[in-house]
Amino acid sequence: MQITDKLILGKANLEVYSETLIELAREDRNVLAVTSDSRGSAKLVRFAKELPEHIVETGIAEQNLVGVSAGLASCGKKVFATAPACFLTARSLEQIKNDVAYSGFPVNIVGISAGVSYGALGSTHHSLHDIAALRAINNITIVVPADNTETCLSVKAAASSDKPIYLRFGKKPMPHLYGTDDRFEIGRASVLLHGDDIAFIACGEAVAPVFEAAQLLHNEGISARVISMHTIKPLDKETLITAANECSGLITVEEHLIFGGLGEACAAALMEEGVYIPFQRVGIPDEYTVTGSQTDIFRHYGISAEGLHASAINILKRTSKN
């Protein structure tokens, strides 16, 4: 896209997940959604009505949901095990580890209403640990789509993948962030805006405010590179390191605790490559979040156009270039 492009609001990524799944399931009898009384929150009500043979309901039982999904996948089913990320990646973490990743069956683990999507419901319903937990498990790809395009293409890629994958979706309508020329590929970060003063590496619903921050910075003559690091594992080190070499500072932005998430993954990769650059992680600090909606929580912790603008200015003050 261009920095001057006005952002056009699309749908919630979850809606696009559901639409894409309907499209896939119509074509392939083996595509299944497995839900834990979560079809409503997962926007799968229409899916279930149109394709009743394609939905498996476990009731509120996430451990069983993942175990059943692994069993189905071992028989060639293309399973989308769909439940709120907060429960799916905590209560059933052992099933994800053993039945899916260690056993090596390509279940698509779909964490819905992730991060602080359920902001006002409180910390029981937040998943700010999921990326960290799953990064520490071998043999599972982690993808956090930013917009409708990334959602649609990652769901399609997941359906035909022979490897376990975690897909993480929020429920807020997202602006379209992909231009017609932008390409999406799992494992390859997308540079959504080109710039060489400051680099933002972000994922999921945190990418949209980064885009807005880039526009604020642009008005002040600062050019920002905006990278959607939708695949957190395996991390696209090449795009990361190029950004670090070409920009004066680097900020990671994620809807996750700053421990174990995208920021730490990037920091480790940079250190090991010997790339030293003014660097900041923006995310949720080590606390149960302030109360409020997702927007409130984002603003409170600086995951907003203004907050990220301020972070960029701060980082650039630390560089020799400015």
Add this chain to the structure above:
Amino acid sequence: MAYYSNKELEIKSAELRLKLLKYIKMANAGHTGGDLSCIDILNVLYNDVLNVSPDTFNDPGRNRYIQSKGHSVEALYVVLASKGFFPESDLETLSKYNSHFVGHPTRKVNGIEFNTGALGHGLSISAGIALAGKMDNMSYRVYTLLGDGELAEGSNWEAAMFASHNKLDNLVAIIDNNTLQITGKTAEVCNPYPVDERFRAFGWDVAFVDGHNIPELRNIFKEVPFTDGKPSLIIANTVKGKGVSFMENVAKWHHGVPDDREFSMAIDELEQNLETIKNSVYADNR
């Protein structure tokens, strides 16, 4: 599948007991007590029920066996070796550096369907496989072996509810009911009994069997599903450490490895038992 007489299967069981003890001793590791309590069940499953072999293992229509109580893996290894899934000599590497033969089942070993060993996973996995079979109109059955101590894992009860809700009468769970777990008597650790009533309340049909009686085991497996539209539970009453007198019903043999003197005592007893079976005049029901 080759047909074995009851006497032939009893001879196999005796030989498998000798083998699993030999490899546990060689590895200086293993879950001896539970291996000995479930070996007759595995023998009957693999030689009379499942009809899986190295040639048919990738057949989508094959019967499945998921060992939820993964720690009794040495029993599974010796059975799979005897079925030709790998050379028995591979078991000399059991628990050794870089061996695929670790202390719980993994798919790196030919013949194993799932990586198990964390308890409370097998029933959900098996329910998923059974559901796929129903969806695809396949006639295979799924058999899964649980421990009695394992029943304290709540995920079993999630799976039990799911299986009856979905009328998975192609699912057969077997409890290796040796009534002991590592700490002591299962009933005293956190009582799961009466298991039969609990599973019936969850919509299953249940039968008891003597888990060391070969003809009885063969018969009970012929009767599943006990009721159309319901998953079946076989509660196999077993003896932990069965076949080695000093190990029988002693919780410390859960993962005890015999010292040299104990090992030779155990081998002597098992060899004598093998001779007795071989020499017996068996009223075979062949």
